[in-house]
Amino acid sequence: MPADVRPIARALLSVSDKTGLVAFAQRLAAKGIELVSTGGTRKALAEAGLKVLDVADLTGFPEMMDGRVKTLHPAVHGGILAVRDDAAHRASMQEHGISPIDLVVVNLYPFEATVARGAGYDDCVENIDIGGPAMIRAAAKNHADVAVIVDSSSYETVLAEIEEKGGTTLATRRKLAQLAYARTATYDGAIASWFAEVEAKEAAAKEAEAKAEEVAAPQSRVFGGRLAEALRYGENPHQQAAFYVGGAARPGVATARQLQGKALSYNNLNDTDAAFEAVAEFDPARAPAVVIVKHANPCGVAEGATLVEAYRKALACDPTSAFGGIVALNRTLDADAARAIVEIFTEVIVAPDATEEAAAIVGAKKNLRLLVTGALPNPRGPGLAVKSLAGGYLVQSRDNAVVDDMALKVVTKRAPTAKELADLAFAFRVVKHVKSNAIVYAKDLATVGIGAGQMSRVDSARIAAHKARDAAATAGLAEPLTKGSVVASDAFFPFSDGLITAIEAGATAVIQPGGSIRDNDVIAAADEAGIAMVFTGVRHFRH
Structure with a gap:
C-alpha cells in the first residue's frame, strides 16, 4: 500500500440529509469497516440490516439534553484527532481506551433550510449544529490520517478509492478537508448573517435608528456558498468563473430548474438574474409582464392583456438590442408567448413555470435555455448586495423600495392624468433596474425608449429618444412613441437640460426622486412646458 494511503477500519456517520446513506454504508460494511453512528442515522442504518455501534457505546454516556450532547467527548474527538505516527498520541489512546476513527461522514443540521422556510426564532436556534462542525473541523485538521465527507456527492469518490487502493489517498483527503472547511465557513456565515438580520429587525421595530445602523454593519462578515456549477469562463474567455449558491433562498437563477438548452455562461447567469429581478416588480395578479434584458440592462419592458401581447410591446421598444x-x-410561459419569443434569436427564457406545449416549442431550439423558478422573488424582500473591491467588499441591503409604497408628490401646476400616473408608476418600476444614469420613456404600460449607464443624465435622455426614433423607423411609424409618453429618472435632474430633452422627445409627465438644489428650476421648466411632474423622494441608483 502506498505510504500516503490510509486504510479505514472505523467510520463515524452522523447525517441530517440521508440521501444515499444506506447504499454508502452497505459498501463500507462490505469492506469490513466498522460503523459507528448516532440517533436517526443509526436508526436508518439498523433498519437496513446493518450492524452499527452507537456513539454512546464509545463514550459511556447516553445522548442527553435533546441530543445537544452526544459526540462532544474525548472518545470521539481523540479517535479523530490522534496523529497515527505520533508515539505519545498512540500511548494516550491506549491509556484511555480510545480507538481511532478513520472516516467521518457528517452533514449538518439544516439551518439554512429552516431559516428559508420562515421558521421561528427558537426553531432556527435548535437547528444550529454544534457537534457536527466540531467533528468536521477535527477530521479536516487531521486529514493526514482521517478522511471527512460533508456531502453525499463525495461518497462515490471515497468508495472508489477504498475499493481500488484499500484506503484514501492524501490528495483526496486534502480535497475533502477543503470542502469541509468551506462548508463550516458557509454554515457559520449563514448563522452570523441570520443573527445580524434578527437584531436589525428588532432594532427597526423599536425605531432605534442608532442601534439599527450599528447592527447593519457587524464587525465581521462571512460570505459563502456551495458550488452549483463550474463555468467555462467568466465575462471574458481569459477569466475563470464558477457559480455558487448561498445566502437567502430567493426564487431566481439559484433555485431554477433548467428544462432544456446548453449550459449557462457567466454572462447568461448575470443577465438572467437582472431580468428576473426586474420582472418581479410587476405583480402577476395585475397583468402579464415581460422584461427583455441585454448586458444586464432592460431593453424592453411591457405589461399586456396576455404574455404574447406584453412580449410584442416589449420587443418593439428596441428590437435591435433584443436580439x-x-x-x-x-x-407561466404559455404556447403563444413561446412561439413569439422563438421567432428571433434569444439566449434564455426564465419564468415561474412553463406549460408542456410551451416547453416543447422552446425545445425545438436546442441551444435556447428555458429556466423555471417555481415562484417570483418578492421585490420588497430583504437581502444583501455584495460587491468586491481590492482587498475588501462593499455590502448593502437590497434596493427593495417599491413605487407602489411611495407617497408621490405633485410639484407642478398640472397634475398627471390617471393614465399618465399609471405609466409613471410603470416607468419608475423599470428605471430601478436600469444602470445609472437612467432614463426611461413609457407609454401604454410599455417602455418606448431606455437610456442607460451614461455619465450625464442628459445624454441618457438623448440616447433613449434616439433609440425610440430608430424603433419607430423599424416599425414604419410616422413618429416615435415618445410623443405623448411619460419619462422616469432614477435620480434627480441636476439641471433642467435633461428634462427639456425629454420634453422635446414628447414626454408629457415626469417622475423623479427630487432633492436637487435646482429643483425649482426644473419644476419651472416643466410648468413652462405644461407637463406634470411628481417626486417620489426615493432614488434608484444602480451602478
Whole structure:
C-alpha cells in the first residue's frame, strides 16, 4: 500500500440529509469497516440490516439534553484527532481506551433550510449544529490520517478509492478537508448573517435608528456558498468563473430548474438574474409582464392583456438590442408567448413555470435555455448586495423600495392624468433596474425608449429618444412613441437640460426622486412646458 494511503477500519456517520446513506454504508460494511453512528442515522442504518455501534457505546454516556450532547467527548474527538505516527498520541489512546476513527461522514443540521422556510426564532436556534462542525473541523485538521465527507456527492469518490487502493489517498483527503472547511465557513456565515438580520429587525421595530445602523454593519462578515456549477469562463474567455449558491433562498437563477438548452455562461447567469429581478416588480395578479434584458440592462419592458401581447410591446421598444437577449416573464410561459419569443434569436427564457406545449416549442431550439423558478422573488424582500473591491467588499441591503409604497408628490401646476400616473408608476418600476444614469420613456404600460449607464443624465435622455426614433423607423411609424409618453429618472435632474430633452422627445409627465438644489428650476421648466411632474423622494441608483 502506498505510504500516503490510509486504510479505514472505523467510520463515524452522523447525517441530517440521508440521501444515499444506506447504499454508502452497505459498501463500507462490505469492506469490513466498522460503523459507528448516532440517533436517526443509526436508526436508518439498523433498519437496513446493518450492524452499527452507537456513539454512546464509545463514550459511556447516553445522548442527553435533546441530543445537544452526544459526540462532544474525548472518545470521539481523540479517535479523530490522534496523529497515527505520533508515539505519545498512540500511548494516550491506549491509556484511555480510545480507538481511532478513520472516516467521518457528517452533514449538518439544516439551518439554512429552516431559516428559508420562515421558521421561528427558537426553531432556527435548535437547528444550529454544534457537534457536527466540531467533528468536521477535527477530521479536516487531521486529514493526514482521517478522511471527512460533508456531502453525499463525495461518497462515490471515497468508495472508489477504498475499493481500488484499500484506503484514501492524501490528495483526496486534502480535497475533502477543503470542502469541509468551506462548508463550516458557509454554515457559520449563514448563522452570523441570520443573527445580524434578527437584531436589525428588532432594532427597526423599536425605531432605534442608532442601534439599527450599528447592527447593519457587524464587525465581521462571512460570505459563502456551495458550488452549483463550474463555468467555462467568466465575462471574458481569459477569466475563470464558477457559480455558487448561498445566502437567502430567493426564487431566481439559484433555485431554477433548467428544462432544456446548453449550459449557462457567466454572462447568461448575470443577465438572467437582472431580468428576473426586474420582472418581479410587476405583480402577476395585475397583468402579464415581460422584461427583455441585454448586458444586464432592460431593453424592453411591457405589461399586456396576455404574455404574447406584453412580449410584442416589449420587443418593439428596441428590437435591435433584443436580439440575443434574455426574456423574463412574471407568469407561466404559455404556447403563444413561446412561439413569439422563438421567432428571433434569444439566449434564455426564465419564468415561474412553463406549460408542456410551451416547453416543447422552446425545445425545438436546442441551444435556447428555458429556466423555471417555481415562484417570483418578492421585490420588497430583504437581502444583501455584495460587491468586491481590492482587498475588501462593499455590502448593502437590497434596493427593495417599491413605487407602489411611495407617497408621490405633485410639484407642478398640472397634475398627471390617471393614465399618465399609471405609466409613471410603470416607468419608475423599470428605471430601478436600469444602470445609472437612467432614463426611461413609457407609454401604454410599455417602455418606448431606455437610456442607460451614461455619465450625464442628459445624454441618457438623448440616447433613449434616439433609440425610440430608430424603433419607430423599424416599425414604419410616422413618429416615435415618445410623443405623448411619460419619462422616469432614477435620480434627480441636476439641471433642467435633461428634462427639456425629454420634453422635446414628447414626454408629457415626469417622475423623479427630487432633492436637487435646482429643483425649482426644473419644476419651472416643466410648468413652462405644461407637463406634470411628481417626486417620489426615493432614488434608484444602480451602478
